[in-house]
Amino acid sequence: MAKKEVGSVEALNKLKQTDPPLFLTPSTELSQTARKASQYLFSSLKPFCPKVYFQSLYLDGYVAEQIWQQIDLQCKPLVKKLKGEVIEFEKNPDEVLRLFGVEKKKGRGVEIEDGDEDIEDVGSDENEEEGEDEEDEEEEEGEDEEEEEGGGEGGVEDRFLKLNELEQYMEEDEAREYGGEVVKSKVSKKKKNVHEEEEEEEEDEEDEDDEDEDDELGDFGDDGEDGDDKLGNARYEDFFGGKKKKSVKRQSNIHNKPEDEEQEDDKGDHKQTKESLSTHEKELQKLHSKIEQMEKANLDPKAWTMQGEVTATKRPKNSALEVDLDFEHNVRPLPVITEEVTASLEDLIKERILEGRFDDAERAASLPSKRLKELKEMDENKSKKGLAEIYEEEYVHQTGLGTAPLSSSDQLKKEAQLLFDKLCLKLDGLSHSHFRPKPVIEDMSIQTNVPALAMEEIAPVAVSDVAMLAPEEVFAGKGDIKEEAELTQEERKRRRANKKRKYKVEASKRLVNKVQGNRLPDNSNGTKA
């Protein structure tokens, strides 16, 4: 096994020594060495693997592809496991310390492997490189994280500033003032721990730095001197490299410093350390910080929202979207039409339809503001009355001596009334339930000698002989009335003589009229109408 190991290591070294371009050309010798090296690595990684598929890397008669798959099978679960371990270390940094304290050698062994693996990184076997690179990087990162977490609490601490160191320094001061011995032991202990941690850090840092270069384990003492000379290349070891010297320097400084500086340092340390502040001082501190904040805010230019009228150019882009702006809306927000709203409206409509109460616009009844004037009808006929008569009538009406003359409209009304009465009489006659006599119309009409009943009833039950006219109305005369046949000769002669006499009188009258009528044949005025 040791021989094998040596052969494998030799193979690795050989690979490392070959020039990169040589890998491009296929050569059986190189492949053989590469296979040997990979086999060795495989076997060395086997104890760390959670699942072991192959006891060793089988090379005989296998193609590169198959060899790569074997390596992959081994690497993948291993990588997962390592990832999990890294996450655990992230959560619990104390475990890292424990790990380091217990498994120091392992860490160193790991370092050596890292170194070998680094060499292999240069090699041409790409398949192996990827898997191994991942392993390397993760291991390194894991270590770095462990170290960093172990060292820093919060963001204040880093490689150069250690709160533990500060505490230690403060305690040294106090010890110097009040009681020295107790502190020193603590200091020494802490120094040791610090020293150990720093050593580990140094080594890892060196490893990181020397990825490409050869391992350079700088001397502690030399580093300190180098740091003083090289101002540009300030390194960790420059500050903390001369561990013993620095601590000695510190202590000498402590002794040399006068009390004033101590006090100032104390104050500074007081202020900076949170634990030793009283509640009042804490409140004061808060108040001061608040005051400073407010004063700063007052002095600074106001935010754009507080500036009054701000145009788009004066505020950052899209800043109005982020701010809650209050607008005055002159328009009522539109009603959201939901099912409830429509349902309520429909119910209202149904109710109204059932009631029959539609709010229809009603025409306002025009009130008769004033008495309707009787429109005078335009009489287009020649007026029958003369002008004088018209004025006469008017005068009479005005003075009130006579009755007002009937206007044409009144006459028409009378005519209409007459006609209507006649019609009503006829209609009443149809019913016959109540006897209604004819309305008395004072009229100049000719009375005919007709049986009276006929005039009164429309549907006469019987016809009577009673004549309408009275006997004297029929004939009004005096003396003996004889017919033509009854007359004697003398009476006939007498009648004829009377007749002649009357005729003569009339004839003479007519003649007189005729004479007068020559001048006025008719009553017209002589003008053609």
Next chain:
Amino acid sequence: MESNQAAASSMEIERVSTEPKSVSIFHATKPKFEPLKAHEISEGRVQFRKVAVPPHRYTPLKKAWMEIYTPVYEQMKIDIRMNLKARKVELKTRSDTPDISNLQKCADFVHAFMLGFDIVDAVALLRMDELYVDSFEIKDVKTLRGEHLSRAIGRLSGKGGKTKFAIENATKTRIVIADTKIHVLGLFTNIKVARDSLCSLILGSPAGKVYSKLRAVSARLGERF
């Protein structure tokens, strides 16, 4: 005498003196003068009026002579005669003519007849004081020639004279359209209304428009009485 006068004056203070006193005393009663009779005017000379008769009114005058003569002689007490040679109607006051204005009224009455008005319409002049006769020509309103003139005359009278009668009836006037001359008889305000409507007709407005205006105006005229 003086004592008597003084006594009389002092004693008769309470009694009201009825006899009219001489003009020399200032607070005398106002003198009463009876109105002069017609023939007393111009120192007792008689008043005349002569109205010319146009040839186209000669025959109508002959026919309506009695109707003219009767009211003039009987009621107005004015002497009237027809001068055939001169073709004039002459009017003269009588001794018993009550009022001088009668003569003028009779002269106006006769003149109205000569213009073409009917006797019954002209008699109104005798009976009423406020009636007048207004005459104007178509050319006064608008210069129209030939056919336009004939059409204007036709528009004025209307079909069968209905427009003229409508105006007459609405305004209580009498209108005579003698070729291009128009005469209107009636009250002063009525004459104005009738004249306005006639003028609008001459100027060309349709009869309907004139009617509507007439209706409005005549209603107002009627309301006044």
